[in-house]
Amino acid sequence: MKSDLLMNFTVDKETSTVNVKREFNASLSNVWSAWTEAEILDQWWAPAPWKAKTKRMDFKEGGQRLYAMLGPRGEEHWALADFKSITPKTNFKYLDAFCDNEGNLNKDFPRSDWDVSFSEHGDMTIVDIAIKHENLSDLEKIIEMGFKEGFTIAMQGLDEIFASRA
Template sequence: MKNLAMDFSVDKENNKIHVKREFAAYVNNVWDAWTKAELLDQWWAPKPYIAKTRSMDFSEGGTWFYAMIGPQGEEHRCRADYQTISPQQSFTGLDAFCDEHWNTNTDFPRTKWDVAFHQDGEYTVVEVVMTYEKLSDLEMIIQMGFKEGFTMALGNLDELLAQHDLK
């Protein structure tokens, strides 16, 4: 088995983070893992955190409400508002941290996500571009440990795909 590639770069000039990651699975299975709550809950949060979906409407204009729950039971509530969806090819949306009532917490920046999927033989390549309104927003997310947390979560997705033989 080949070593799965991951590229992570920060473009401070354009307030963007670029992530490109290979998965040893077919695109339909990787797509499902990104778009179905029962699968997202199994990999989205970096360990020892877990993700728990409150509700999910994966459609244009729909929203995914979820919490990342820490080892002591603390909840970090979040939302993703889906904008565009091209099945098994790409989706875009805005994510945000939420308060205890699931309202957007304006103390933190929102991230625009552009996520694209394409098949490369027996592998799927996922390319993610995250865009921020201003450089200070990008820097805040990086300082909060986004690179480390997202890298761990993508590793969890590798495990999920392998465990369920979703190739």
């Protein structure tokens, strides 16, 4: 399903940052819930045919989400989000990392610093995401792993959730 909703994906090599601006055909409160509640995140966070599974989530400053991306052949890739700041229905920031199923960080992979902002425009909600990496090689590693393609597919999965509820 090709989306006609805005999706800008840019890479700023100077600041080692990926910027994503994505429009959703849903209210601000529905989009906020989809990004901050484990039971909804698990329905779209992984790019199909992968699935996301949250082991634990405490959405508060200082809280964490420990989750896995589960592949169609039984692959498991675990990740940990450390929530740094939350401004309800406006913005949240977290550090993302690969880890094991207990949340022990995988030091072979870089952490990324996510800054996710939400704004309502009529019937639409725009999510602005800045994903900062420590250096350019960390950023390039994530891009080579197919981040843009995977994230694009995941966003379309979220569109389908909103469409099914409309």
